[in-house]
Amino acid sequence: MWTEVCTAAAFVTRLLRAAGGIGEERLRRFRECLQEALRGEPGGGGGGGPRPGGEARGRERYKHHWFPLAPSKGSGYRCIRINHQMDPLIGEAAGMVGLSHERLFQLLPSELTLWVDPFEVSYRIGENGSICVLYESPQPGLAEKETP
Secondary structure, three states, X not given: OHHHHHHHHHHHHHHHHHHOOOOHHHHHHHHHHHHHHHHOOOOOOOOOOOOOOHHHHHHHHHOOOOOOOOOOOOHHHHOEEEEOOOOHHHHHHHHHOOOOXXXXXXXXXXXXXXXXXXXXXXXXXXXXXXXXXXXXXXXXXXXXXXXX
């Protein structure tokens, strides 16, 4: 789960960086806060990597919605969405670093869907945009099943 969460947070951070006007330190703090919000860790703004016991705490947000054996199950719950309304997790992370929703709407696409699934992170900009894969990893055991 950590790799998928980091990939999603880094992508949103890259979108903010590309829009300009936010310093690197603030972007770094935003990325860390978003990672912690996605993982369900309280407090935000902490270190950038897994902490002792962090994986167990991290599973709290997706506790009943993370299914490595059926990755698409729970995908709607894990979806990060901006559709003329700010996704609460992005808004929470931005608030932790002093960015308002109004500023986020200026910097991010007005329609963004980001799917954070086991073994895959993908996104779509716009309602009719193409789905692009940011991260993909083979499911453990799948390769053995496919080879004769």
